[in-house]
Amino acid sequence: MSQRFFRWINSTSSFSRLFLAPSILGVSIIVFASPAFAQATWTPQFNPEQRIYIDPRLSNNPTYPVRFPNLEQQLTEAAESHDLEVFVVAAEQGNESVSENANLAVIKLDDLVAQWRSEAEFPVDDYLIIFWVRRSDDVNRGWVAANGGNRLRAAGLTADWFSEENGPVIPALRQYMPDDPQGAIVAVVENVNQDLDTYAAQLQAQAEQEQQQAEQEAEAARLQAERAQQWAEFRSTVTTYGPPSAAGAGSVAGMVWLTLRYRRKRSAAQSAVKDWQERLNNANELYLKLYDRYFGFLRLQTDWSTKFQGRTRTQYEAAITDFTDLTVRLEAANQRLQAAQDAIQRDRFPLIGGFEQAVERLTTEPVIVTGQELPLEMASLFGGIVAQTTYAPEELLAAMAELFDRANGALAEIVQAVEGAEQNRQNLLSCLEEIHQTRSALASLNLPFQPYEPRLQHIQQTQQQFESIQEADPLEAYPASQTVLENAHRLQADLKRAIDLHQALLSIQTSIEAAIHHAHTVRQQTVEYRYPQTLEEATPVQQPQRFTLAEVDGNPDEQVELARQQQQIGLTLLRQGQLEQAEDLYQTAKTTAQQAYQLVDDILAAKAFVEENVQPVRHRWSALISEIPDAETALKRLKQEFIAQSYAPEPQKLEKAKQVSST
Incomplete structure (x- = not known):
């Protein structure tokens, strides 16, 4: 269970006493003499294998027992950066009388350090001890003290610094106490780490500054020597050309x-x-x-x-x-x-x-x-x-341009792969969701998903493959993700195509029914010949004749049945996932149903054509018949004259005309 702690805390090092004034905390700490106890405040013996020491009276407290789960691991991790040896002591106030301004934790920590420093295995340079004493009459109050070894004091973590308002202890206590004493202890160690980091940075900056100053001094000395040499050369040059004088041509030449x-x-x-x-x-x-x-x-x-x-x-x-x-x-x-x-x-x-x-x-x-x-x-x-x-x-x-081109090209490809693979992954998730929804739509139409299941499984497997290397090798994952996404889009397109084909195949029924209705309507009509009939043609009829539409190659029922068969085969192929063949059957069935309808119209059109052309044919036939007698008379007359010899084929033409007229 979580351990409650004192609400207002005195915090100091073992070498000074700090009282948190009312102006800081808003309430003064008044400590009265505690009732007599059987023993003084507990202090443990040093154990080189132990880092956390808890007074049995705290750990066994029936109301507010103290537990520090995982604290040792937290301290080990926190102390690792500066190789600190952190020790935590938690005790319950004993029978000591404590004055108003005293910090019992300071007193007990002083005694503890004096005792532990005499131990041969105690790390006198690297230790950090945090000592907490909880009041026996108020679990929300108590005292805290901290003490550091030689290395910490050399880094400025002295008694005064541990006691400062902005030191490593008081801010941690204010943040975590009284509800989380373990968090407060870890925070103290982390604050000490920050102080040591600051100290190390200061040492580094000081060393760099000293090095820079030395370099500047060396450069200044070099420049001074260089100028001295240049002035020496200058004086030598002036001497060579002669000293300046009113008529010093040598000096002028030198200048x-x-x-x-x-x-x-x-x-x-x-x-x-x-x-x-x-x-x-x-x-x-x-x-x-x-x-x-x-x-x-x-x-x-x-x-x-x-x-x-x-x-x-x-x-x-x-x-x-x-x-x-x-x-x-x-x-x-x-x-x-x-x-x-x-x-x-x-x-x-x-x-x-x-x-x-x-x-x-x-x-x-x-x-x-x-x-x-x-x-x-x-x-x-x-x-x-x-x-x-x-x-x-x-x-x-x-070769700066070459370096730029190589780095730019390589990084552009990597960035594109990283961003592209992630975008493809997101798009694939959306596409798979659409496939799931379309799958439900197929089920509602009694179209099985089984023919497409292997493709979906392959997509999911390859999805896992490219996602497994997406972070580690995006250059390989990106093209793989492209392929997976394309396969998913094709599957989704085929599923939608299957739904559209199903609707299209069912729509053929409308064309079939239209052809059936059209044939039925025509068969109910009386056959009327819309041209003048001869006496021979006008035979008496007992009852009106109707269209039968049953002639060879003139019966639409055969094509209607064929369209039905093609439709059913198309639906079967569709359920098997054979979309290409199903679409071919759809087009064929659609054409067949249209042909069945058109066949009836073609028969009616043929009847109308015959009716329209009977009279002109009869007229031409009658004209031909009427001209034959005159042609016979003329032929007889011509046979007796020159024509018989010069136009021998004419009799044959007449015979041919007779044959035509007789037919």
Whole structure:
């Protein structure tokens, strides 16, 4: 159960007493003499194997027992960063009388430290002891004290600091007490860790400052020696050309020579700086593009060395190697440019050492890249990648475009794979949900899902496969996710197509019924010949004749039945998942039903055609018959004359005409 604790707390080190005044806590602490107890406040014997000591009177308290579950593990983890040895002592107030301003925990901790420091295995340098005494008459009140070893005191964690309002103890007690004493203890250790971190950072900063100061002093000494040498050279030059005088032509010549030399060296230095600056600007532009596009992504990959595998790891490592190479070379180039500009600024006529030094730094002096050139935000990400390399100045800014292209291409592909695989995963989840809904729609139409089950299982298996490598190898997962998503879309499209085909096949019934109704309607009609009939044709009929539509190749019932069969076969194929064949049968059945309907119309159209053309045929036939006698008479007359010899075929033509007329 959770342990309640005192509401207002005195907190101090074992070497001073701190009373939390009413102005701070809003209530004063008044401690009266406790009733007599059988024994004094408990203090344990030191055990090198034990870190947590709890007074049996606390652990066995029937109302508010003290328990510290997992505290030892928490302390071990918290103390690990600075190799501390943390001990916690929790005791119930004994029979001591305590004055109003006294801190019983301080008194007991002083006694405890004096006792434990005499133990051979006690870590006198690295210990941190937190001592809590709970009041025997009020479990919500008590005292806390803390004490640190030699190393902690050397780092500034003295008695006064433990007693400070902003020290490691009081803020923790205010945050967690009285409800969570275990949390308060862990917070004290964490606060001590922060203080030690601050102290270590101060030492590091001090060391760096001292090193920087030493370097500055060395540089100043070097510059002083350099100027002394240049002035010596100047005096030697002036002496060579003669001392100045009213007619000192030698002195004038010397000044001219010095001026020309100064201008020549300055021009060479400025030209070298300008050339370097132009190349550096181009490289800076490439770097900024790379940084803006990808550093946000790179910053999230702090665990890339353990996270990425396979092709992605290889490509990512190559990309960040190029990226860091570009970064450190660019930073070194900027530093080298700044050094050259500083050297130029140091020279005043007639000195030229700075000009020469600037040219040397930008043209011949090797540049050593160690990785320390990395900005702080990158050092934690890529610090171990950069190997110390020595470049000639000309090499330092060479191949910057190539480094950019390689890093940009590799990172672009990785980012696209990471984002694309995740987007495909999300889209796949949506598509699978749609498939689930469409599956329910199939069931409502009595269309089995079984033909599609293997495809769905394959999709789910390949989904698991690409998701299992999505984090570790997105370059492989991305194309795999594309394939899985495409398969899912195809399955969903086929399921929707199956539903549409089912509706289409059922719709054929409408065409079939239309053909049946059309044939039935025509069969109910009386056959009427809409042209004048001859006496021979007008035979008496006992009852009206109706259309039978039963002639060979003229019966729509056969096509209607065929359309029904095709429809049923199509539905069977559809239930088997054979969508292509089912669609072919749908088109065939649809055409057959339409042909059945059209056949009736074709028969009616044929009847109308006959009715329309009977009279013209009769007229032409009658005309032919009427012309035959005249032709016979004319033939007889012609046979007796020249025509018989010249136009022998004419009699045959007449015979042919007779044959035609007789038919």
